Amino acid sequence: MEISLTVNGILKTVDIADENTPLLWVVRDTLDLKGTKFGCGKAACGACTLLVDDEAVRSCSYPVKFAEGKKVTTIEGLGDRENPHPVQQAWIEEIVPQCGYCQPGFMMATAALLNKVPKPTDEDIDKNIINVCRCGTYYRMRKAIHKAAELQAEKVINESKEV
Amino acid sequence: MADKEKDSKKVSRRKFLVKGGLGTIGVVAIGAYLFRSPIRRQILGVVNSLEAPYLDNIDQPMIWFEVTSDNNILLHSPKMEMGQGTFTGIAQMAAEELSVSMNQIQVVHAASSTGNVDSFATGGSTSISGLWKPLRELSAMLRVMLLKEAALKMNVDIDQLSVVDGVISGNGKTLTYAQAAEGVENWEVPDVPVLKDAKDYKYIGQPIARVDLDAKVYGDPIFGMDAEMPGMLYGAVVRASKIGSTFISADTKAAESMPGVVKIVVEDDFVGVVENSMIEAENAKDAINVTWDSYDNLNTDAIVKMMTVGNGKSSVIQKNGDSFGDQDEVVTLEFRSPIGAHAQIEPNGVVAFVDGDTATIKISTQVVGLTRKEVAKRLDLDVEKVNVIPTYLGGGFGRRLHTPHAVQAAIMSKVVGKPVKYFFSRKEEFQHDMFRPPTHHVIKGKLNEEGYLAGLEHQFVSGDVATDSALIPNALTNFLGADVGAIRGGFIQYTAIPNFKAECWHVELPFATSWWRSLGLLANTFAMESFIDEMALKANMNAVDFRLHQIADEPIDIRLKNVIKAAAEKANYSEEVKDGRAMGFAASIDANTPCAQVVEVSIVDNEIVVHKVTVAMDPGLAVNPDQIRAQCEGCVIMGMSAVLYEQMFVEDGELTPTIYGPYQMALMKNAPKEIDVVLLQGKDTPGAVGEPPLGPIGAAIANAVRRLTGERLTELPLKLSKKA
Missing domain, CATH: 3.30.365.10 (Aldehyde oxidase/xanthine dehydrogenase, molybdopterin binding domain)
Structure with a gap:
């Protein structure tokens, strides 16, 4: 069946045999966006986190049919080298990644958190950022999340000035 | 030119000693007294440092x-x-x-x-x-x-x-x-x-x-899981969920008529399916009915019983002075660590293409050479014609020191004539890990009149680490008489004590155990440094002073003393319980890098909370101090995760749990809010960094809990037995 969804701002129509195919595999294998990772297939680790209509979703357990007509954002669409998202900028400034495999999931979860809670407390972070990182980069991630909140606030101020 | 020749001769001589020599010795020395043989001591020095x-x-x-x-x-x-x-x-x-x-x-x-x-x-x-x-x-x-x-x-x-x-x-x-x-x-x-x-x-x-x-x-496709080859198909391999399973036969009828099946591959030691998509491959795999010969009744208790000091073979790896003599006043404590999983987030996976007499393998592996050799051997190819293209690893931690799935993918590719990609499910990752072996430690100590140790003895038992690992010839283990991985951290580092002994026992388990970041260090240091802390308490001495007094004066000892002092000073180490928090201290030497840690813990809802960790480490010359700090932070958190939460069980012959969550690991909420790293440089060349900071964390936490609650926790993962 055909499913239409907007991925990183571009309308895509994909032909999928099984509408219950997890969104993760459509993104990775059909659309060839490899930044969203497979970790466990059971929504237990968060490596596959991306945004559906700006909400964090664990895409390994999210049937593609639910994404019909929705806006999907992956790490590739969050920002790029010329125009990094504040979360990516903060991740670079704090030199967060080690092996790096879980990092896109964490960055997407953080972006979703900042949409809702622009200035998260440590408790907000503990409650909302529940992915698994084996290298143990949580310490730098926490710093990066606070920094991303600052960068995002500055960006909002600058943009409102420009307007 | 003459100098150059001399140089290359020196190189090849070294090559022979370190690379060729060990594999060809072929001496079996069971129950060896390692410390008595100068050659063994020297080789051990290389292996250990x-x-x-x-x-x-x-x-x-x-x-x-x-x-x-x-x-x-x-x-x-x-x-x-x-x-x-x-x-x-x-x-x-x-x-x-x-x-x-x-x-x-x-x-x-x-x-x-x-x-x-x-x-x-x-x-x-x-x-x-x-x-x-x-x-x-x-x-x-x-x-x-x-x-x-x-x-x-x-x-x-x-x-x-x-x-x-x-x-x-x-x-x-x-x-x-x-x-x-x-x-x-x-x-x-x-x-x-x-x-x-x-x-x-x-x-x-x-x-x-x-x-x-x-x-x-920015999410670039750099990992093994992201690798592709043009025209590739997807494979899956049927794996037994029970321990010790050997393949008997496979009923593939139902699977043959599943959509997308390209080929079902039945080999002597595995059954694989090749499909047009990953999801079809997984479905067809589930439809294959394999008969296995398995251990059905094995459980955790049986493993614990096996893994007890006194079972298996032993080797004295260190000895000085006499035994305790009079058994009066000897303090004995026993410690245990469980089976640990690697749980790296990127599953093991591979893309292989066998095309005539050549093979191309894209894989995240820690062993390019070994993987290449194994593929060449099994497919009867010239090793030079096997091109292993390694990718970034989504975590290694020792899990990828053996990646034989490259062979299975290559066989499937050869059968279908196209590239085949396949990777483990998370359940397969957990059940077919090469686990950190469980350990048991019996430690004895006796104080002298001044309150320092007159004698100290560490008896410990572990499953395979280096033994049967495919990477290191068993001849090395046999020659040394001890598993070179299991003994990491098992030595007594307080060599100013007049009488001491360390003895390592080896028990073979019915499932694979092998390299887990820092090898024996995590469990051995937990046991040893917990015991030292208990003796300091018994002697009524400050835990830092107690340690410093009993360290000798070799260069490595001086570096150990320096990190101990630096950690204590930076953390303002105190044995007073303040505002519901207590500090714990521990130190270790691994691969010639000494590391000391101070942790600050409290108890909330009967759970141990780690607030702050101070690390002092001397890795020698710091090529990149920021990345050394990152390794310290990562080891602290990975180590915390292992010592506070992680544990694999064996139930009715199956290793369990098979998913994150039930396999509990440290999350953001558990990570300390403060990690303070002090780097010392006690030598002018770079040393080991990525594993040594895993040593002290277990004992440092346990020692803090002991000072806070009075309870001496002797088993990993650390769980309070009573309401604090």
């Missing part, structure tokens, strides 16, 4: 480097990047001696077809220390080679040339490295030039950002 220099291709700069037309340098690294920061460190080392800027160096994993194959592995915290001398020498050699060509092309004497950022100047002329290299077909490899003086370092010692930072922040 892991400071042997890297030896593959170290006189051939041309297979390490490429000069690109845009005047950048490609460095083909035989060491894999798995998060430990090696690529950044080696880029700094190469940039230094090549006189190029950091952004002119691009590090890539060396495909085995380049010839730059590591005959051993990426592991053991040896990459930077092992490459320190040879890589700087190779870089300096390349610089001289380029200068020689430039001198010819510029018609300027080589002595008048200088280089800045890859641009050669002299006598008013300039030429880039790329221009110097252009058109040159035969390179003369020079003698090793004099290397830069430490005071002139521009990049070495700087906290330079990781070279792979952008790729990892």
Whole structure:
């Protein structure tokens, strides 16, 4: 069946045999966006986190049919080298990644958190950022999340000035 | 030239000793007294300090480097990047001696077809220390080679040339490295030039950002899981869920008619399916009914019973003075650690293509050479015709020190004539891990009249680490009489104690256990340093002073004392319980790197909460202090996760749990809010970094809990037995 969804701002129509195919595999294998990772297939680790209509979703357990007509954002669409998202900028400034495999999931979860809670407390972070990182980069991630909140606030101020 | 010859002879002699020698000794020495044999002691020194220099291709700069037309340098690294920061460190080392800027160096994993194959592995915290001398020498050699060509092309004497950022100047002329290299077909490899003086370092010692930072922040497809080949199909391999299963037969009828099935491959030791899509492959796999011969009744209790000091073979790995004599006043404590999973987030996976007499393998592995050999052997190919193309690793931690799934993918590819990609499910990752073996420790100590230890004895038992590991010949273990991995951290580091002994027992388990980051260190240091703390309490002495007094005065001992003092001072170590918080102290030496830690804990809802960890470590010269800090932070959190939460069970013959969550691990909420790292430099060359900080964390937490609650926790994971 055909499913239409907007991925990183571009309308895509994909032909999928099984509408219950997890969104993760459509993104990775059909659309060839490899930044969203497979970790466990059971929504237990968060490596596959991306945004559906700006909400964090664990895409390994999210049937593609639910994404019909929705806006999907992956790490590739969050920002790029010329125009990094504040979360990516903060991740670079704090030199967060080690092996790096879980990092896109964490960055997407953080972006979703900042949409809702622009200035998260440590408790907000503990409650909302529940992915698994084996290298143990949580310490730098926490710093990066606070920094991303600052960068995002500055960006909002600058943009409102420009307007 | 004469010097050069001497040099290469020296190299080959070393090669024989370290590489060829151990594998060909063939001496079986069960129950050996390791400490009595000077040869065993010496080999053990190499194995334990892991400071042997890297030896593959170290006189051939041309297979390490490429000069690109845009005047950048490609460095083909035989060491894999798995998060430990090696690529950044080696880029700094190469940039230094090549006189190029950091952004002119691009590090890539060396495909085995380049010839730059590591005959051993990426592991053991040896990459930077092992490459320190040879890589700087190779870089300096390349610089001289380029200068020689430039001198010819510029018609300027080589002595008048200088280089800045890859641009050669002299006598008013300039030429880039790329221009110097252009058109040159035969390179003369020079003698090793004099290397830069430490005071002139521009990049070495700087906290330079990781070279792979952008790729990892923008989601570039750099991992094994992201690898593809044109026209590839998807494979899956049926795996038994029970321990010790041997394949009997497979009923593939139902699977054969499933949609998308290309081929079902039945080999002597595995059954695989090849499909058009990953999901079809998984479905068909589930439809195959395999009969296994398995251990059905095994449970955790049986494993614990097996893993008890006194079972199996033993080897005395260290001894000084006498035994305790009079058994009065001897304190005995027993400790245990459970089966641990690697739980790296990127599953093991591979893309393989066997095309006639050649094979191409894309894989995230810590053992390019071994993987290549195994594929060549099983498919009867010339090893030179197997090209292993390594990718970034989504975590290594020792899990990828054996990657035989490359062989299965290659067999499936050969059968279907197309590339085949396959990877483990998470359940397969948990059930078919090469686990950290469970351990049991019996430690005895006796205080003298002054309150210091008169005697100390560590008896411990572990499953395989290096034994039967495919990577290290069993001859080494047999020769030493002890598993070289299990003994890491098992030695007594307080060698000013007059009488001490360490004895390692080895028990074979019915499932695979092997390399888990830091090997025996995590469990051994937990046990030893918990015991030392208990003795300090019994002696009514400060835990830091108690330790310092009993450390000898060899160079490594002095470095250990220095990190102990530095950690205590930085953390303001105190034995007073304040505002519901207590501190705990522990220290260890691993691979010649001493590390001390102070943790601050409280108890909330009967759970241990770690607030702050102070780490003092002496890894020698810090090539990249920021990445060393990152390794300390990561080891603290991974170690915390292992000692507070993680545990595999065996239920009715199955290893369980098989998913994150039930396999509890540290999350953001559990990570300490403060990690303070102090780096000391007690020697002028770089040492081990990626594993040593895993040593002290377990005991440091347990010791803090003991001081807070009075309860001595002796089993990992640490759980309070009563309401605090």
